[in-house]
Amino acid sequence: EVQLLDSGGDLVQPGESLRLSCAASGFPFDSYAMHWVRQTPGKGLEWVAGISSRGDSTYYADSVKGRFTISRDSLRRTVFLQMSSLRGEDTALYYCARGYYGSGKVFDYWGQGSLVTVSS
Amino acid sequence: DIQMTQSPSALSASVGDRVTITCRASRSIRDWVAWYQQKVGKAPEVLIYKASSLVDGAPARFAGSGFGTEFTLTISSLQPDDFATYYCQQYDNSSPYSFGQGTKLEI
Numbered sequence: 001e002v003q004l005l006d007s008g009g010d011l012v013q014p015g016e017s018l019r020l021s022c023a024a025s026g027f028p029f030d031s032y033a034m035h036w037v038r039q040t041p042g043k044g045l046e047w048v049a050g051i052s053s054r055g056d057s058t059y060y061a062d063s064v065k066g067r068f069t070i071s072r073d074s075l076r077r078t079v080f081l082q083m084s085s086l087r088g089e090d091t092a093l094y095y096c097a098r099g100y101y102g103s104g105k106v107f108d109y110w111g112q113g114s115l116v117t118v119s120s
Numbered sequence: 121d122i123q124m125t126q127s128p129s130a131l132s133a134s135v136g137d138r139v140t141i142t143c144r145a146s147r148s149i150r151d152w153v154a155w156y157q158q159k160v161g162k163a164p165e166v167l168i169y170k171a172s173s174l175v176d177g178a179p180a181r182f183a184g185s186g187f188g189t190e191f192t193l194t195i196s197s198l199q200p201d202d203f204a205t206y207y208c209q210q211y212d213n214s215s216p217y218s219f220g221q222g223t224k225l226e227i
Binding site: 113 | 121222
């Protein structure tokens with residue numbers, strides 16, 4: 001059974017950093033692109049970042065480019081989202097998602113979400 | 121970047137009704153569109169990709185259509201389990217992926 005377990009969400013102050021993790025199981029991890037998607041009540045769903053199956057290509061939304069870094073560890077079967085210079089508008093529920101359809105650009109499995117709150 | 125404008129934002133319907141949700145892209149994206157269903161407290165689930173391809177396991181009452189800038193998701197006969205929020209997503213290579221604002225389908 002495919003499972004994605006998100007973790008690392010927390011309450012942080014503006015300007016601080018945080019790292020999210022997504023532990024994957026139940027599928028050949030190295031064969032799939034992985035993504036982070038966030039959701040807020042006001043702005044709905046927003047794709048944040050993606051990484052290719054081999055980890056050699058990464059992609060970012062303009063809103064996080066230069067502040068967030070996506071990476072993956074094949075031995076630990078884990079995807080990470082390193083977030084720095086956090087802002088209030090980064091407050092959201094962050095989902096890890098597996099890319100499958102559309103050459104890895106459409107998400108077939110999602111984690112349960114990890115809540116990040118940026119507030120002083 | 122490509123914007124996806126989804127309408128309506130909310131829709132009231134009854135079991136057995138046929139409903140249609142529309143997404144309009146700010147420029148042509150061929151058929152690079154997916155549709156998701158999200159229930160309260162749960163992650164989204166994909167229903168449709170490449171505008172009209174039903175994913176394995178999705179009920180056949182869901183159908184997608186469109187090309188270029190106009191896309192629709194149609195539910196042919198609403199079932200109680202279908203009351204949820206629906207999102208479109210574009211995944212054209214020329215732009216970061218983006219979602220529509222969502223359509224809340226209520227009884």
